[in-house]
Amino acid sequence: MKKLYLIDVSAMFFRAYYAVRPLSSPSGLPVNAIYGFLSMIIKLLKEEKPEYLVFCYDRKEPSFRKTMYEAYKAHRTEMPDELAQQIPYIKKLADLLGVPSFEVESFEADDIIGTAAKWGRRNGMEVFIVSGDKDFGQLVEDHIILYDTMKNVRYDAQGVFEKWGVRPDQFIDYLAIVGDTSDNVPGVKGIGEKGAIKLLEQFKHVEDIYENIDKVESKSVREKLLASKENALLSKKLVTISLDVPMPDELAAYKLKPFHTEELKALLHELNFRSFEKSLFGTVSETAPATAPPAVAPKELVTAAPAGATISVQEDVVPTIVIAKEERSFVEKSLNTRELADILKEKQNLWGFADVRGVFVGTESEIIEIPDSEFLGKLTDTFQIQWHGYDLKNFWHKIGARTPTAAWDSQLAAYVLKAGDTSDFGKIYTRFMADVLPELASPAYLYNAHLNFAKTLQDQLKNVQGEQVYRELDLPLARVLLSMERYGVRIDKDLLAQQSADLAKEISSLEEKIHAAAGESFNVGSPKQLGVVLFEKLGLPVGKKTKTGYSTDEEVLLGLDHPIAKLVLSWRELSKLKSTYVDALPAMIDPKDDRVHTSFNQALTTTGRLSSTAPNLQNIPIRTERGQQVRKAFIAAPRMKLLSVDYSQIELRILAHISEDPNLCKAFADDLDIHAATASEVFGVPLKEVTSEHRRSAKAVNFGIAYGQGAFGLAENLGISRTEAKDIIDRYFSRFKNVREYIDGTVKMAHEKGYVETLFGRRRYIEELQSKNMAMKKFGERAAINAPIQGTASDLVKKAMIEVFEKVPVRMLLQVHDELIFEDFEENLKKHSAELVHIMENVVKLKVPLKVNYAIGNNWDEAH
Missing domain, CATH: 3.40.50.1010 (5'-nuclease)
Known part of the structure; x- marks a missing residue:
């Protein structure tokens, strides 16, 4: 937007x-x-x-x-x-x-x-x-x-x-x-x-x-x-x-225009704003007066290190080697796309970058501003241009590219080196280059920065053996995500309107019950007013306080023994569902094609997983009946159907592969209900005698183990005593000894190396392990246990997406964790579903079989 x-x-x-x-x-x-x-x-x-x-x-x-x-x-x-x-x-x-x-x-x-x-x-x-x-x-x-x-x-x-x-x-x-x-x-x-x-x-x-x-x-x-x-x-x-x-x-x-560099420098010089000259352009006029008004210093100021020096930059775990920065001279010109077409060559290497004032293309000797950049993508697709840049997917959207080729993306390389939010080029450039980009850097300055940055990243990828993950997974995935974002997905506005009306009635009814329980009317959505009602009027025990007053977060409300707490939690759940999805989705529909186009964030999470925004499809609350209803609003185009293909128990299968635990591997090899099979081992009963309560406990352990959950967490989850929870966990590890060895070995290795790796070689650095705060250190250990499992699952899904995109002629629309959604004519989906399943189940060979479930329907809920 x-x-x-x-x-x-x-x-x-x-x-x-x-x-x-x-x-x-x-x-x-x-x-x-x-x-x-x-x-x-x-x-x-x-x-x-x-x-x-x-x-x-x-x-x-x-x-x-x-x-x-x-x-x-x-x-x-x-x-x-x-x-x-x-x-x-x-x-x-x-x-x-x-x-x-x-x-x-x-x-x-x-x-x-x-x-x-x-x-x-x-x-x-x-x-x-x-x-x-x-x-x-x-x-x-x-x-x-x-x-x-x-x-x-x-x-x-x-x-x-x-x-x-x-x-x-x-x-x-x-x-x-x-x-x-x-x-x-x-x-x-x-x-x-x-x-x-x-x-x-x-x-x-x-x-x-x-x-x-x-x-x-x-x-x-x-x-x-x-x-x-x-x-x-x-x-x-x-x-x-x-x-x-x-x-x-x-x-x-209403659009920002190119700034007038020399005239602006002259004015800043006239006003004696030397600090602004440096922050805007990276230089100060030599003839500027000696004194200037003090500017506010940047929160993080990093000075450049000499060539080949090792430096420690804030938020980095591994030291960054800063190479000597080369300053190249370029001819700057402005060409429209017709003029650019005359000088382009087939499969030419180009750099593409943009700021708020324009789109630029870089060659070996020139920087070319493209004023009609909305037509640039179609032209460069024709020439099969080999694109280099930072966050190429976003750049491709800006220029209207549909079938581009990525030759180099500095954002994805930086993400492989240190997973996390890499959306801000300036911040990431500073992290790796020990230099601060001027706010209004000239195109020549930016182009030099991009070229020097890429060289540093290439060297670093070699140092950490990250080239394979970058070249085989992250770089080719950018084109896949571009296609998915361009397709978008249809939304049933009428159904959401009805759901909104129904939710409004339920929310209103809950408000009346809350007011009755409180004995007065107040704004339920105001934490401040709610805190006064709960802890002053009703005299309930105060859980914790914030800087602005009483805390009324979920943890606090769950701990209150009063009907009003449960009512408020229900009110919040429905209100968030209504505002975040039911009411928001129709507003996001693009009138040009009547579809919603989410944006997939490929280089944001610390786990390596994809996330999505506007709308965030990863967080639709599907565990509740109301939340599941929202999926019905994601519908197929006229005369088409949706196909959902979902990996079954992928993280537990990866745990079985990594740990090589015989009991876990056997359960998957025999295609058993993994939670029932776990219950049979833990509680020492034949598979046929496993009760629903046995299975529920085993399921909680299975999912908790991959996240480093202890007795306290399991007790909270199942509503049992810590003693009972500890007993269940002890019995689990007595039957699945290799899982215990995996956990202990992974934590030890993480402490020694400072990072863990997925099966594909993607590293996750865990700074929390160095913390003197014991709670933070324990969090780091839990992250170390989970990261190889969740990260491998994420990489595996990415690899499957790339292969399916390249080999199967069906539209891929969405990725939600371990699930892929496709749209096409029903006969085409049926024709290619077996091929899809085969690719996804054989994208990598594990010691246990991969399994996917799939279904076809008119909407996401039917296909799930």
């Missing part, structure tokens, strides 16, 4: 003026507001990497509100002269930074922001209103966030409610009642914030209050409302942000 950032320039500029100590340029110009504002913008550019960002200005002449109410903003004091002198420089900086700016006659910046925010949502964008002005609370909704960068706080609808006590759809009414002294909005005299909140809890809007004035309990409040009725209704009009400002409709009007 594209992101649009709307900057309330006046508000942020004023706050910067008062937040930063007085500063002056060499010419005597006050620069503290410019400095503070520019600091905020640079931080935003660095951390958010916005592609669409707009400065919104107020105009000098009055807005249309002045004609409605002559006294509007009549009490505003004159702007300090030191601040007024700095305003022209903000507009100049906007031009040089390539930031689009809007000011519209008769309208305020708030109205421009309101109109642009709604335009952004109509165009499927996520909108961030960058301001500290509470008036924007009225605009907050799904995918419109109020972002106060100076306090680093983001307000969604729940955040607005928790901060101001009213919902966003009531915010205009709230402002109409309390008024605004700074803008001279009268409001209702004598009624403040608390009074307004209380009224809006009883009545939805101002008009409802006056239509039901006789229902206002307090006589004095009623009299105040009646005395100020005209002012209240007028105030509502004054505080309502207009959504009808004449604004451009083209996406390009």
